[in-house]
Amino acid sequence: MSDPGRDGRDPIQFIDERTAAAPLLKKALRYLFPDHWSFLLGEIALYSFIVLIATGVYLALFFEPSLAKTVYHGPYAPLRGREMSEAYKSVVEMSLTYKAGLLMRQTHHWAADVFMASIVLHLMRVFFTGAYRKPRELTWLIGLALLFTSLLEGYLGYSLVDDLLSGIGLAIGYGVLLSVPLVGGPLGVLLFGAAFPGKGVFESRMYIAHVFIIPALLATLIGAHLALVMARHHTQFKRDARHTQRRLVGVPMFPGQAPRSLALMLAVAAVLFLLGGLVQINPIWQWGPFEPWLGTNGAQPDWYLGWLIGALRLMPSFDVVIGHYTVIPNPFWGGVAFPLVVLAVLAAFPWVERRLTGDRTVHNLADRPRQAPNRTAFGVAFLSWIFLVFVFGAADRLYVLFGVSYETLLTVFRVAIWVVPALAFLIVRRLCRELQHADRVEHERELAEQEAARQEAELMRRREPVI
């Protein structure tokens, strides 16, 4: 192979002679992927992230991270002559004045929503198949860090625009920040430079966090996440006798997996651009510029913040007060404590499960949800808890849709968020056990059939010489 005459013309030889990476490269090309559709959810998240970077870089070229006052004179008549921030004006202009700007902005926004959705679905897949178990606990923890960092990234992204909706969201974020015990007030002043909305310094800080600090952090975490996945390989489902705890069956990266994975990447990008072109999202020119003294009814955040709005709305009315001094303001419970509890439960789960089941072995085989009735039941209960809080985040929309008064909904949901998960736990556990039982019956029937077929064949074989 190593023919000096071909030096510089054979790229494989060129690379290997300079990096000695051929063994590594060959190993990477033959890296095995177990074949199951649910393993692609994480890939969808990864590809949405790539679309986010690509469209985000484009948007950053047009965005003006400044709250300095200016007046709009562009083509959109309803806003003409309106005083607004440079930030808001630049987003209105990139949406309505620059060619393809709206496509890029809407695709960016859709990509963020799809990114978060695929992360959550990926998390559910990993949870319900027990794929977080030893030796993959670190991958799980990094995944959780990715989820919560992405949440913050998405929130900062749409807060940058300084339209009425995002300004309200930022005001709530400020209220939640202030509610953090001990450090909340001073931290709010440190970050905003004064009481909200501050003197405009927060915009550029938010901008650098959104376009550089957090994306760099996300990229690093994604790298670590993928490196850990590759180090221990994927889990796999036991489809037949070849799949065991020690033996992995899969399609190699090249040539089998690569075209599929690339096709998925292009398909994700295609769907995001189609959404960005055809389905309007966050038409900020309709909301108008933000002023702290303006509000609007029926305001809803992006879907992935719905659970926090719901938690803020569900909390009963109280501040923790000692004498004349507030100690823990109300938004802390819904805006900080609730997501931290969710994070803590998810992060601790692999270790808690290990303690409860006493199972400390390595797991390379993914469970079917029914194979772990307690885990599946807990997972569904926990999800239903969060989901109900999420739904209540849109309770004012439910009122508009179904005519049930907000007050009634509040009472119902305050009960339901505790009752439904408890019921879900019992029902799902029962269901898993029934399914397991059905599997056993099916398996025994199959064994009996095989035995019958064997006996029949035996009979035929014996009969033959007689005839």
Next chain:
Amino acid sequence: MKLRQGLLAGVTLLYGRRRRRLERERRAEQGRADAEQGRADAEQGRADAEQARAGAEQAGAGQVGAGQAQEAASAAGDGGGGGARTPARIVPPGLPDRRAEYLVVALLALAMLFAVGFIVVYAEYSPAEMPNQLLGVCMGGALGFAALALAVFGRRLVVTEEIEEDYPQENPREQSEIAQLLHESASRITRRRLLLGAGAATGGVLGLAGLTPVLSLGPLWDTAPLDYSPWHRGRRLVDPHGYPLLASEVEEETFYTAFAEGADREDIASVLVVVRLHPSELRLPEGREGWAPYGILAYSKICTHAGCAVALYRKPRFPVVEAKPALVCPCHYSTFNPATGASVIFGPAGRPLPQLPLMIDPSGHLRAAGDFSGRVGPAWWGVREGPPT
């Protein structure tokens, strides 16, 4: 003999399908044996022949058909047998699929067409008339057809192998070697904990020094800016256009937004919501006598829950049967009763909206008679409730 043959024929008829399957399996087995043979001959080693075997198995499983199984397996066998001449195949062979190749090219052509379409649409339309939908369809279509092309390529033109390998195991030997390495490296050090402590302390202090410049972002541990209020006795109320608010202009059953005259309108301590109730309805807390001349009330417009603007006013259409007038925050539906000093009657807010005492000057304009009854906006740890001191 005749009877036996006849019976055999019957059995063959009855069990023909099973026989055919068995035959197929036998032939595949043969192919596998060939591959085994090839592997034995091959210098290239075990892994390569396993690929051949995998290929033969795949063919035997009916994806390509029994005949092709033999073909594939023997091809693999030949490859293995000729080890010195050509290396054994890594990727199992497959049959060409000319139609799939044309299909991929056609899909790629469509992708190019859409990509060109994107450029044409971009160039053709003016910014004002740019059809975002068409742009999205062009870009999405280009990417989508490219995805389809790759999908067809991956499904029909690339051999899909299923390979087995061992999961990576832990390395107890290396683990203990690293432990030993650490232990032995430190064996000549006598004051281990002292050195470690000194090192950690230095790292901490250095880190602190490095982070110090971050404090330039703003004042450290200072909540004084949160206490700021532009209101003092005598300051006039102005409407959003900057005109002083006349008491006679303030009507019942609606609400007004007002600011401190001359103050920054973005200052959340400046903005007020002003309503008017019938003086007989007022049940203000003790010590607020005279704060609401002619039933005109002024409260901070910033919700004490999470800082949104209290931008809704519930105005009963049938006051006898419906709930009393209320100030409502649209974010989390904290609801305040203006008649009772904006006490919380619904929602998550933990304390009332701060009230601003009002007075009317000789020219009939509304003026503040003092500062707010409490802190404006969302609360924080340690904030003192009640009037500012």
